[in-house]
Amino acid sequence: MNHPHRLLRRLLAFGTAFVISHLMSAADAPAPAAPPSIPLWPQGTPGSLGERPQDKPTLTAFLPDPAKRNGASMLVLPGGGYSSLAPHEGAAYAEWLAAHGVTAYVLQYRLGSAGYRHPAMLQDVARGLRMLRSFAKRDGLDPARVGVIGSSAGGHLAATLATHFDAGKPDAADLIERESSRPDVAVLCYAVITMGEFAHAGSRNQLLGANPSPELLKDMSAELQVTAQTPPCFIWATVEDKTVPVENSLMFASALRKAGVPFSLHIYEKGSHGLGLGRPGKEAPPWAEECLYWLRERKFLP
Numbered sequence: 001m002n003h004p005h006r007l008l009r010r011l012l013a014f015g016t017a018f019v020i021s022h023l024m025s026a027a028d029a030p031a032p033a034a035p036p037s038i039p040l041w042p043q044g045t046p047g048s049l050g051e052r053p054q055d056k057p058t059l060t061a062f063l064p065d066p067a068k069r070n071g072a073s074m075l076v077l078p079g080g081g082y083s084s085l086a087p088h089e090g091a092a093y094a095e096w097l098a099a100h101g102v103t104a105y106v107l108q109y110r111l112g113s114a115g116y117r118h119p120a121m122l123q124d125v126a127r128g129l130r131m132l133r134s135f136a137k138r139d140g141l142d143p144a145r146v147g148v149i150g151s152s153a154g155g156h157l158a159a160t161l162a163t164h165f166d167a168g169k170p171d172a173a174d175l176i177e178r179e180s181s182r183p184d185v186a187v188l189c190y191a192v193i194t195m196g197e198f199a200h201a202g203s204r205n206q207l208l209g210a211n212p213s214p215e216l217l218k219d220m221s222a223e224l225q226v227t228a229q230t231p232p233c234f235i236w237a238t239v240e241d242k243t244v245p246v247e248n249s250l251m252f253a254s255a256l257r258k259a260g261v262p263f264s265l266h267i268y269e270k271g272s273h274g275l276g277l278g279r280p281g282k283e284a285p286p287w288a289e290e291c292l293y294w295l296r297e298r299k300f301l302p
Contacts, residue, residue, distance in 0.1 A: 036061065037108070040127045045110075047120055054114040057124040059105040059131060062094035070101035070302050071142040072295075073132045075183070077125065078106065079152025079274065082206035083113035088276040089151040089189070096277060097149075100292060100301070103141060105132060109157065112206025118220060121207065125161045126181035130168065133179040145300050147185040147231075152244060152274060153203040155191020159222035159252060162186040162230050185300050187234045187291055190241055190273055193248035195221045200244050223248075226255040234294050236266040236287040243273035264294045 037058040039045075048055045064070075074097050078090035085108060094104035109124040110116040129148065136143040150158030165182035172178050192200045195208070195217040208216055218224055233256060237249040246267060253265040268285035278284030295301040 038105075038131075040124060040131065046123060047116075049115050052114070054111065057110055057127075058108045059128055060091075060094075060108070062091070062098045062104045062106070064098040064101045064103060068099075068101040069103065069141075071136075072101070072145040072147070072300055073103045073105070073136050073141055074187075075125070075128050075132055075146070075148045076104055076106045077109070077148065077150035077154035077157050079150070079154040079189075080111075081200070081202045082111055082121065082153045083202070084111065085109075085154075086151070086274065086276075088279065089154060089274075092277055093149060093151075096288065102301070103135075103139075105135075117209055118207050118216070121157055122160055122164060125157050126165065127176070129161060129165075129181045129183055130176050130179040134176050143179075145184055147187065147295075147300060148183040149187035149189070150191060151189040151276065153192050153200070153207075155188040156193060156203060156207075156220075156222065158183075158186050158188055159191055159193055160220065162233065163222050163225035163227070182229075183231050185232050185234070185295065185298060188236075188249070188252070189276075189287070190237045190244055191235070191248060191252070192244050193222045193252045194224075198245045198247040198251070200248075223251040223255045226252070226259045226261065228259050228261065230256065230259060230261045232262040232298055234264045234266075234291050236268070236285070236290070238268045238271035238273075238275075238285065240269065240271055241273045262298075264290070266290055 037060050040057045045056055076090055076093045078085040080086045090106040094106050097104040107125060107128045110120045132146045133143045136146060148158045148161055162183060168178045168180045170178055192203045195204050235249050235253055237246045239246050253263055256263045266287055271285055275282055275284040277288055
């Protein structure tokens with residue numbers, strides 16, 4: 001018969017070994033794989049300046065739980081002044097959208113800091129939107145519910161796409177190029193809009209260079225390019241934003257109003273630039289819930 005103290009020691013020893021073994025197994029377990037990146041142009045990027053990662057624009061997929069998938073797709077354009085890409089406006093948005101059943105793709109587009117200027121960025125976002133529409137047809141999603149969301153300079157790129165899209169080339173050998181680049185909705189978060197009086201100088205310089213022509217400044221001022229064919233837009237900004245003045249959003253909304261394009265405009269009093277979905281110490285206004293409500297109102301989401 002085992003002595004009670006000896007039995008207790010054995011149980012404790014077994015428990016300790018089990019815990020250590022469990023912790024070692026957890027530590028040795030591989031980290032979750034990063035979402036795969038999809039090149040926009042597998043055969044070579046038009047106008048590429050080299051073979052660096054920043055010369056090869058990609059899409060990164062964030063897929064919803066199959067049980068939650070609702071058929072909508074969204075192209076996510078992070079901000080960063082056309083000189084960098086902010087993760088909290090890229091992967092964080094895509095994860096939020098995926099949690100609500102949207103199939104989301106983050107676009108790594110070419111940047112001024114890597115030596116690129118317009119129209120490289122527009123080429124990238126148009127190609128990305130065409131790819132999402134092609135993927136929707138392939139994957140049983142709705143090709144008539146493909147949107148774009150962009151923040152800051154990414155918001156400018158989204159607004160540029162919303163005002164510079166085309167119907168695609170029906171006879172193109174590349175099947176993706178046959179797709180329309182028009183987003184069905186556009187969500188603009190504290191977006192750079194104008195290249196005029198209220199422009200964000202850093203974004204303008206990285207996109208257009210130091211001495212753009214008056215014609216190019218006009219063409220890249222989204223508020224001057226709105227037509228009745230511009231897709232419905234959700235727009236939000238804050239009055240306190242000292243980086244991208246609120247006038248950018250107000251001017252774009254005014255242009256949409258004149259053209260008869262549906263929109264939802266949300267101007268919050270408080271909040272600095274670049275809030276995204278919010279983070280500790282920098283709470284965002286309730287734009288995300290307002291946006292979901294609007295997307296449902298538009299029948300983009302069920």
